[in-house]
Amino acid sequence: MNRADDYQVTIERELAPALARWRGWERDGAAVGLFQREHWLRAWYATLGAQAGREPLLASIERRADGRALLALPLVRERRGGLRCIAFADAGVSDYAAPICAPDCPADPAAVRAMFAALRRALPGADLWSLEKMPARIGERDNPLLQLPGTRASALFGNPVTVGEDFEAWRFSREKTHRKELERSWRVFSRHPQARWERIEDPAQALPVMDALEALQREAIRGKGWAYLLDEPGYRAFYRELIAQGLAGGETVLTALRAGEEVVAALLGLRRGDEYAMIRIGNAAGEWRNCSPGRLVIERTMAALHAQGVRRFDFTIGDYAYKRGFQPERLDLFDSTVALSWKGRPHSLRAGLRHRARAWLADRPELKRRLSALRARADDAG
Numbered sequence: 001m002n003r004a005d006d007y008q009v010t011i012e013r014e015l016a017p018a019l020a021r022w023r024g025w026e027r028d029g030a031a032v033g034l035f036q037r038e039h040w041l042r043a044w045y046a047t048l049g050a051q052a053g054r055e056p057l058l059a060s061i062e063r064r065a066d067g068r069a070l071l072a073l074p075l076v077r078e079r080r081g082g083l084r085c086i087a088f089a090d091a092g093v094s095d096y097a098a099p100i101c102a103p104d105c106p107a108d109p110a111a112v113r114a115m116f117a118a119l120r121r122a123l124p125g126a127d128l129w130s131l132e133k134m135p136a137r138i139g140e141r142d143n144p145l146l147q148l149p150g151t152r153a154s155a156l157f158g159n160p161v162t163v164g165e166d167f168e169a170w171r172f173s174r175e176k177t178h179r180k181e182l183e184r185s186w187r188v189f190s191r192h193p194q195a196r197w198e199r200i201e202d203p204a205q206a207l208p209v210m211d212a213l214e215a216l217q218r219e220a221i222r223g224k225g226w227a228y229l230l231d232e233p234g235y236r237a238f239y240r241e242l243i244a245q246g247l248a249g250g251e252t253v254l255t256a257l258r259a260g261e262e263v264v265a266a267l268l269g270l271r272r273g274d275e276y277a278m279i280r281i282g283n284a285a286g287e288w289r290n291c292s293p294g295r296l297v298i299e300r301t302m303a304a305l306h307a308q309g310v311r312r313f314d315f316t317i318g319d320y321a322y323k324r325g326f327q328p329e330r331l332d333l334f335d336s337t338v339a340l341s342w343k344g345r346p347h348s349l350r351a352g353l354r355h356r357a358r359a360w361l362a363d364r365p366e367l368k369r370r371l372s373a374l375r376a377r378a379d380d381a382g
Helices: 015-027 038-046 109-122 167-173 176-190 203-223 233-246 286-291 293-307 342-362 365-381
Strands: 007-012 054-063 069-080 083-088 128-135 151-158 160-162 195-200 252-259 262-272 275-283 312-314 331-339
Touching: 007 015, 007 109, 015 038, 015 054, 015 069, 038 069, 038 233, 054 109, 069 109, 128 151, 128 342, 167 293, 176 286, 176 293, 195 203, 195 293, 203 233, 203 252, 203 262, 203 275, 233 252, 252 293, 262 293, 275 293, 286 293, 331 342
Parallel strands: 083 128, 275 312
Antiparallel strands: 007 054, 054 069, 069 083, 128 331, 151 331, 160 312, 195 252, 252 262, 262 275
């Protein structure tokens, strides 16, 4: 089966009927990524997805012969400069973009390309198909979208850590200096009056902690001279909706280090079963710097969630120094860029050239190391 006519594509612009459909698929065994779960999509489409210039496109693909569920994609059509782009529900907040894969979804390239051809027929006019940060696997299933033409390795990668049944054994397996430093940090932090780690489960109590997290993150990012976009209204509304949708049920996890009423560090994450992903962190500097509050809130959160059954802790995208002490694995990600009109062709060609340049540089590790050192010195000078 490898003809576009073999597949039935439904495009919905209202979230509720699509979620009802996909909920049934998940009950029947569909693989769903953390950033495509219902509470995430509800929050995203109600805020970022509702902004001017974005049009929800909730795509479901079924086998025409028997109506069997195959693949679903939470998409939008959005403006990027002068281009109309088809993209995942992301806007920079979804660390991994993945389709919802039903058990009968084909994996062979010919069938996947036929499904894509059927999808292109059903989508509204656009100039560019641009899906970014796709993992190679969704749960136990291979990601079929990696079979599409124009799919290349991403410059970004994930940082998952798998912890066995014995959390202390994992802690002692890490580099000794990092482990001892965190032990010292906890002793220093604990000397402060009313110093504590806590998990916030009441949405009303979570909002001031989220305000503090944002203020700490804003100060840190602007201090490096980088642009800080998460203060924009759509982003603020999204994270608050995420707390409202998922905190009470445990799908959204907010933890903090506090000294009295002061929030010294805060960490926002997602949980499903034995998986947890960190999505935002903020920590105080100044007098608190000597107790490494960011790394401390991470380790204390990991220990608490491990006791509740979590075994996979994902530091998600971003190559930051604080993650390396936890010794994450590298999770390769992939981007799919396809020109859908003549206007999209230059962008698609540029994406291919960037990929080839990265591949060329990857084969020259010494040059890559020197360039990274130059960038680091430039950041320090700025």
